[in-house]
Amino acid sequence: MHTISVIEFITLDGVVEDPDGTGGSPHGGWAFRFGPESVAGDKFRLGARLEEAGLLLGRGTWQLFSMIWPGRTDEFSSRMNAATKWVVSRTLTDVSAWGGSVLVAGDLVAEVQRLRQEREVVVVGSTSIARQLMEHDLVDEYRLLVFPTVVGAGGRLFEGARCSADLRLTSVERTGAAALLCFERVGGRAEPG
Numbered sequence: 001m002h003t004i005s006v007i008e009f010i011t012l013d014g015v016v017e018d019p020d021g022t023g024g025s026p027h028g029g030w031a032f033r034f035g036p037e038s039v040a041g042d043k044f045r046l047g048a049r050l051e052e053a054g055l056l057l058g059r060g061t062w063q064l065f066s067m068i069w070p071g072r073t074d075e076f077s078s079r080m081n082a083a084t085k086w087v088v089s090r091t092l093t094d095v096s097a098w099g100g101s102v103l104v105a106g107d108l109v110a111e112v113q114r115l116r117q118e119r120e121v122v123v124v125g126s127t128s129i130a131r132q133l134m135e136h137d138l139v140d141e142y143r144l145l146v147f148p149t150v151v152g153a154g155g156r157l158f159e160g161a162r163c164s165a166d167l168r169l170t171s172v173e174r175t176g177a178a179a180l181l182c183f184e185r186v187g188g189r190a191e192p193g
Helices: 059-071 075-082 108-118 127-135
Strands: 004-011 054-058 084-088 101-104 121-124 141-147 167-175 178-185
Touching: 004 127, 054 059, 054 108, 054 127, 059 075, 059 084, 084 108, 108 121, 108 127, 121 127
Parallel strands: 004 121, 004 141, 054 084, 054 121, 084 101
Antiparallel strands: 141 178, 167 178
16 A cells, blocks of 8 residues: 655644745745745655655645646656646536646545555645545655744644644755655554544
């Protein structure tokens, strides 16, 4: 069975909401204040994994990315554009704006369990999806790009989480002003259900 990874920009106090400021929140834009060297390119060190993995995105993240990524042609952008993208939405009917995008129909947890039989699943942003998978004990890895800022307010990745997991730190790497912390789960995964 393949892994499910969650990748997030996150503040020192755990906020993941509105890192680029497009959400219009009063605290938004915190990641982009540190310049392009902290946010551009393959900051999550996915590399060639993108050729084998599929990206799982919520409607909002997909809509934002579908306006940004298709016009880019650098090596990392080409990998993002070529990757399979599974889009979770109850309102979208057309995801043709970003090649390789497919709508996820039906129960999210059951569908993700099916998808992970085929390939790795990388949840990009989309905290509501990440939380649902966390609650069903399905996340194997977290790659968190931690920014040296405290914003005090905003949605947090583990906010209200109804789950627990023991994790092991597998790597720490400085990337611009931020630090990429990678964690993997310790022990086995719960039985599907």
